[in-house]
Amino acid sequence: MLSLYRRHLQQCPHRAKGKAFIKCSCPIWCDGEIDGQRVRKSLDTRDWARANRKLGKVEDPGYGLRDCAQPGCTEPVERGRCARHTREISAAIDAYHQAHQDAADGTKQSRNLTLEHFREFAAGRGFATVDQVDLEALNAFRSFREVTARTWTKELGTIRHFFRFCLDNEWVIRSWAQKVPMPRNLKPAEREPYSPNEVARIIAACETMGRGAYERLRARAMVLLLRYTALRISDVALLEKDRVRNGEIFIRTAKNGKAVKLPVYTELQKALDVLPLPKGADGQECPYFFWSGNGDPRTFVRDVTRTMSTVFKLSGVTGACSHRFRHTLATEVLELGGTFEDAADILGDTEAIVRKHYAKWSAGRQVRISDLLVRIWYTKKPSPQTTETKSGNLVDLVRFELTTSSMPFKKYQSLTGISTRNKRLSRRRFGRRWTPQEANFTVWTPRGLQDSTSSVACCLLLRARLPQ
Numbered sequence: 228m229l230s231l232y233r234r235h236l237q238q239c240p241h242r243a244k245g246k247a248f249i250k251c252s253c254p255i256w257c258d259g260e261i262d263g264q265r266v267r268k269s270l271d272t273r274d275w276a277r278a279n280r281k282l283g284k285v286e287d288p289g290y291g292l293r294d295c296a297q298p299g300c301t302e303p304v305e306r307g308r309c310a311r312h313t314r315e316i317s318a319a320i321d322a323y324h325q326a327h328q329d330a331a332d333g334t335k336q337s338r339n340l341t342l343e344h345f346r347e348f349a350a351g352r353g354f355a356t357v358d359q360v361d362l363e364a365l366n367a368f369r370s371f372r373e374v375t376a377r378t379w380t381k382e383l384g385t386i387r388h389f390f391r392f393c394l395d396n397e398w399v400i401r402s403w404a405q406k407v408p409m410p411r412n413l414k415p416a417e418r419e420p421y422s423p424n425e426v427a428r429i430i431a432a433c434e435t436m437g438r439g440a441y442e443r444l445r446a447r448a449m450v451l452l453l454r455y456t457a458l459r460i461s462d463v464a465l466l467e468k469d470r471v472r473n474g475e476i477f478i479r480t481a482k483n484g485k486a487v488k489l490p491v492y493t494e495l496q497k498a499l500d501v502l503p504l505p506k507g508a509d510g511q512e513c514p515y516f517f518w519s520g521n522g523d524p525r526t527f528v529r530d531v532t533r534t535m536s537t538v539f540k541l542s543g544v545t546g547a548c549s550h551r552f553r554h555t556l557a558t559e560v561l562e563l564g565g566t567f568e569d570a571a572d573i574l575g576d577t578e579a580i581v582r583k584h585y586a587k588w589s590a591g592r593q594v595r596i597s598d599l600l601v602r603i604w605y606t607k608k609p610s611p612q613t614t615e616t617k618s619g620n621l622v623d624l625v626r627f628e629l630t631t632s633s634m635p636f637k638k639y640q641s642l643t644g645i646s647t648r649n650k651r652l653s654r655r656r657f658g659r660r661w662t663p664q665e666a667n668f669t670v671w672t673p674r675g676l677q678d679s680t681s682s683v684a685c686c687l688l689l690r691a692r693l694p695q
Contacts, residue, residue, distance in 0.1 A: 229259035229266060229286055231278055249275065257282055295395055296358075308358060314398045315351045323392050331482055332525050333461075341385040344372060354357070357393050362403040376410040383407060412512045418546075422556035425544045426454060432542035436534075441503050445517060446538050448498040449531065452551055455492045457556040457574055460549045464523055464531040466516050471499060485575035557585035562595065 232246040232251040241248050255278040258267045270281045292303035295312055302309035314322070319340045327335070348371045354360055365386070370384060383404070390402040407640075433447040452463045462480055470478045474496070477488040491499075499516060507519040514520065518527050532549070539547035553574055560570045570585060571578045 229257045229261070229282055231255055231257055231270075231282060233250055261286060261690055300397075305338075307603070308356075313356050313358065314393070314396075315355055316346060316357055316360075319398060320389070322396075323389055326392065333482070337381065338385050338388075341382045342389060344382075345386065345389075356398075357390075358399045360403065362406050365403055365407050366578065368444060377413055380410050380413065382618050383409060388479060400680045418548075418551050418554050419538075419576075420558040421544070421551055425542075425547070426555075428544055429538060429542045429547065430454075432538050436537050441506075442534075444498075444502060446534055447534065448495075448502050449517070450538065451492075451495045451498050451550040453535075454555075455495045456487075456489050458487070460532055460535065461528045463517075463549075464528045467514050468516060469514065471496075480575040482667055486543075487573070487575040491571065554585055557581060564595070 231249075232255070233249050233251060234246075235242040235248075235251065235253045235254045239251055239253050241251050252273050255270050255272055255275065256268065257270055257278075260266065268284075268285075270278045272278050272281065292305060294300065295304055295309040296303045296307055297309070297312040300309060300312060302311065307313070323342070324335070324339065327338070330338070345368065348368050349360065349364075352364060352367070354364065360362070368386075369379065369383075372379060374382065380560065386407075387402070387404040390404040393399045394402045430450055433443055433450055435443075436446055437443050449463055452458060452466070453460075454519065456476060458466075458478070459480060459482060461482070462478060466478070470476055471491060474491050475488060476491050477486070479486050502516055504515060505513060505515065505519040507521050508515075509520065517531065518524070533548050557570045557574060560573060561567075567578045567581050571581045574581060574585065576585075594616065
């Protein structure tokens with residue numbers, strides 16, 4: 228049991244009154260025994276109420292503590308979350324990168340750029356841990372990033388993935404990033420396929436770029452690979468020689484690991500056969516067509532991209548880029564009657580991706596669809612049959628009404644006397660006057676319908692006999 232007292236200072240006028248006097252401003256101490264051990268210490272305060280609270284903590288270490296804010300965690304804390312369920316934003320980002328090292332290089336670079344911007348934003352707002360970031364802060368981050376809606380779509384995907392990672396590690400209670408709205412009604416970037424003339428201009432530009440035959444032969448082979456296989460620029464740059472054999476090319480794409488197996492066109496095979504050995508390669512044993520095998524592959528892919536940019540610039544084709552060859556081949560496949568699945572197998576993508584990004588309208592495809600519609604709508608169809616009686620002609624009037632399932636499904640006749648027997652309604656039809664009493668009605672209801680709580684459409688075929 229501990230007791231409080233004031234330890235009077237030398238200059239305190241009440242020093243002579245001893246410990247019992249507490250109506251001064253001298254420091255407060257505690258004295259007593261806890262579990263048989265003498266405890267005598269300062270409470271570092273002069274306020275009596277605060278000293279009582281501190282005394283409770285000294286006597287009971289759990290005094291004033293509560294469970295961690297993370298559901299299921301009973302770790303006592305003064306407020307908020309325990310150390311296990313708390314991560315600083317920088318530490319969480321580093322852990323996220325370490326946990327996703329198997330991602331493609333381009334994906335890792337994109338994620339790193341987005342999260343660096345988020346780290347900068349959080350530091351400016353004074354956020355220290357990831358659990359402090361709420362929905363309002365994430366909406367403000369959208370204003371902080373002055374990018375297009377298409378770019379924000381990709382960055383928001385990264386932010387959502389990061390907070391899902393934090394949620395799985397129990398560093399946050401919920402992922403507020405899921406509540407941030409994704410931009411809608413975004414149209415895919417318009418990339419028209421190359422025309423045959425534009426492809427010829429690009430191939431011809433390979434003969435004028437560089438300083439000699441080394442650069443020109445390599446550039447021409449790269450362009451032909453893009454043209455006839457529609458591979459991505461990274462797959463072309465790092466293509467291995469053993470992937471081309473017996474007139475076929477078989478690789479797994481670097482982006483998604485999809486298997487691609489295509490025939491090698493004769494012109495492409497000739498271009499690959501005359502390729503010079505890459506500079507810096509270790510003799511004829513170099514396993515690559517274009518890369519020497521030395522240095523960072525990402526650096527070489529960047530160099531190949533620059534080479535292609537030079538070729539496209541010399542060709543004079545507006546908006547030329549290596550990825551447009553994929554649009555070109557996909558369009559040609561669809562024009563010749565290929566399915567989206569066929570185009571996906573050729574490009575090494577899923578059918579949904581091909582349908583979203585590569586199914587461009589072209590003149591050839593439009594002609595094929597127009598011809599299909601012509602055959603549908605202009606094919607000769609049997610003419611409708613007409614009914615005549617001795618008393619006069621019958622006019623078919625068709626209308627639709629809503630009825631419930633309680634209506635009996637059978638043929639009804641002579642409905643004129645049900646509700647309007649004593650009311651003569653007249654209307655003009657086809658220049659003649661007719662009344663319900665002069666008409667015979669036949670109601671046809673759908674067959675095979677069972678009881679249902681919803682309304683169904685019932686077609687009423689009204690056959691009215693015109694008076695002579």
